[in-house]
Amino acid sequence: MRVIRNLRGLRVWRRAVCSSRVVGLVPTMGALHDGHVSLFRRARTVCGLVVVCIFVNPLQFAPTEDLGRYPRMLQDDRRVCLASGVDLIFCPQAADLYPDSFQTSVAVNGLTQRWEGKVRPTHFLGVTTVLTKLFNLVCPRRAYFGQKDYQQYVVTKQLAEDLNLPVSIVRCPIIREADGLAMSSRNRYLEATDREVASTLYHALSAGARAIKGGEQSGKKIQHVMARICQQCPSLSVEYLAVCHPQTLEPLQRIDQGAVLLGAVRIGSVRLIDNILVAAGAP
Numbered sequence: 641m642r643v644i645r646n647l648r649g650l651r652v653w654r655r656a657v658c659s660s661r662v663v664g665l666v667p668t669m670g671a672l673h674d675g676h677v678s679l680f681r682r683a684r685t686v687c688g689l690v691v692v693c694i695f696v697n698p699l700q701f702a703p704t705e706d707l708g709r710y711p712r713m714l715q716d717d718r719r720v721c722l723a724s725g726v727d728l729i730f731c732p733q734a735a736d737l738y739p740d741s742f743q744t745s746v747a748v749n750g751l752t753q754r755w756e757g758k759v760r761p762t763h764f765l766g767v768t769t770v771l772t773k774l775f776n777l778v779c780p781r782r783a784y785f786g787q788k789d790y791q792q793y794v795v796t797k798q799l800a801e802d803l804n805l806p807v808s809i810v811r812c813p814i815i816r817e818a819d820g821l822a823m824s825s826r827n828r829y830l831e832a833t834d835r836e837v838a839s840t841l842y843h844a845l846s847a848g849a850r851a852i853k854g855g856e857q858s859g860k861k862i863q864h865v866m867a868r869i870c871q872q873c874p875s876l877s878v879e880y881l882a883v884c885h886p887q888t889l890e891p892l893q894r895i896d897q898g899a900v901l902l903g904a905v906r907i908g909s910v911r912l913i914d915n916i917l918v919a920a921g922a923p
């Protein structure tokens with residue numbers, strides 16, 4: 641497994657890759673866990689070369705967010721990648737991707753206005769800009785994303801489609817802890833008492849999904865089902881709980897053909913997001 645830390649090294653590596661080899665890219669911010677590993681393994685099944693990018697992208701953090709304290713543990717991450725059959729770690733410096741002269745951004749407009757985009761208004765601009773750069777640098781045939789960040793996945797699909805990028809965007813299932821909490825690099829911020837209630841979001845979304853499978857079609861009623869469960873937990877504050885169209889992410893009044901249930905909560909200083917896809921129509 642190789643580790644490349646700068647653009648020049650990556651360009652040299654990319655030029656030497658035979659055009660018939662399928663390159664798979666997994667963009668991450670590091671502090672790798674089993675959720676990330678599931679993406680590496682999925683890429684490994686069909687890609688001749690698996691590239692993992694580890695980059696804490698400053699552009700997708702607002703000044704008030706956790707860029708400074710985001711966990712950085714490249715040595716541990718390196719071991720995880722080695723054990724997962726990764727061929728190359730690309731871990732550039734921020735100054736390499738964003739020199740002082742940098743002045744371009746890539747925006748996906750409609751899909752980024754709601755949910756995560758509303759709570760974190762500059763977030764997706766940072767995500768879509770860095771992904772465009774990574775796609776241009778690595779030239780992957782396939783790129784792997786977790787359903788954990790469902791809106792990010794839908795936005796990335798739109799980005800690739802709108803800009804005719806020659807990359808297939810692959811969605812991979814959410815990997816969870818035993819109590820249902822979606823794995824996340826940020827879970828390590830949770831205090832012990834908060835960790836005990838952190839799976840409440842998943843239980844709320846699951847109750848919503850069960851109600852839909854049981855025949856409930858009203859978006860409002862499903863939202864109430866989810867909200868009631870979160871209300872039982874005083875240390876948890878809800879940012880949004882939504883019943884949405886799986887492709888447009890618009891809120892659904894009536895569920896005819898499946899939905900995605902999206903949620904974001906805060907517990908103490910930690911922000912958690914999660915989602916459940918219910919039935920047909922998922923992209």
Ligand code: AMP
Binds near residue numbers: 674
């Ligand atoms: P991050 O390092 O948090 O930016 O995540 C990198 C990629 O891993 C994103 O596509 C995430 O959606 C995905 N990911 C993060 N957590 C999980 C999880 N629990 N299950 C599956 N994929 C995940």
